[in-house]
Amino acid sequence: MKEKPILFKTEMVKAILEDRKTMTRRVVKPQWDRDFVNCPYQIGQKLWVRETWAEIIFPGGEAYLPRIKIYYKASECGRKYIWKPPLFMPKKYARIWLEVTDIRVERLQDITKEDIEKEGTNYPVFVYNVMYNCFIILWDSIYIKKPEYQWNKNPYVWVIEFKRINNG
Numbered sequence: 001m002k003e004k005p006i007l008f009k010t011e012m013v014k015a016i017l018e019d020r021k022t023m024t025r026r027v028v029k030p031q032w033d034r035d036f037v038n039c040p041y042q043i044g045q046k047l048w049v050r051e052t053w054a055e056i057i058f059p060g061g062e063a064y065l066p067r068i069k070i071y072y073k074a075s076e077c078g079r080k081y082i083w084k085p086p087l088f089m090p091k092k093y094a095r096i097w098l099e100v101t102d103i104r105v106e107r108l109q110d111i112t113k114e115d116i117e118k119e120g121t122n123y124p125v126f127v128y129n130v131m132y133n134c135f136i137i138l139w140d141s142i143y144i145k146k147p148e149y150q151w152n153k154n155p156y157v158w159v160i161e162f163k164r165i166n167n168g
Helices: 010-017 113-118 125-142
Strands: 004-007 023-027 046-050 053-058 067-072 097-107 156-165
Antiparallel strands (some): 046 097
16 A cells, blocks of 8 residues: 655644644545545555655765755744745655544534544633634635635545554
8 A cells, every 4th residue: 555645734733743633634526426436545554744844954964965954843833944835845754654544434514522632623622612613713724715615515524533653
């Protein structure tokens, strides 16, 4: 089974690193009526996380070759690097690896309280309404340019559960 990349926003990378995020939802594309659509991931598949990163080149390394140091926005608490988008992060710089443990399809608005916790929200369970609303805001911020996938449209989503593993 081929290893694949998966993109996460910085807040979600932090949640993975803090063991608060073990689930993600991805829009089923295309949205189906009754036709079968293949999931881009499989149970047991290894995924490498693409995250916001910076590459700093220092002169004068071994044999006068430059040394390269990689920084990750999720771990750099406000440092001012020239951040590169996750989409352009090469596999060799991945520091987070995941293994898919379960996959299902459901409507976005069918999310449960337990699933919202697994999605990495940063609020205690007793503040469920806050967690729920924060999840909606996060979801819509991801799909701001795709109104057909926003919360109020209730799209079909892949619900992908995962565990963090050692480097692929």
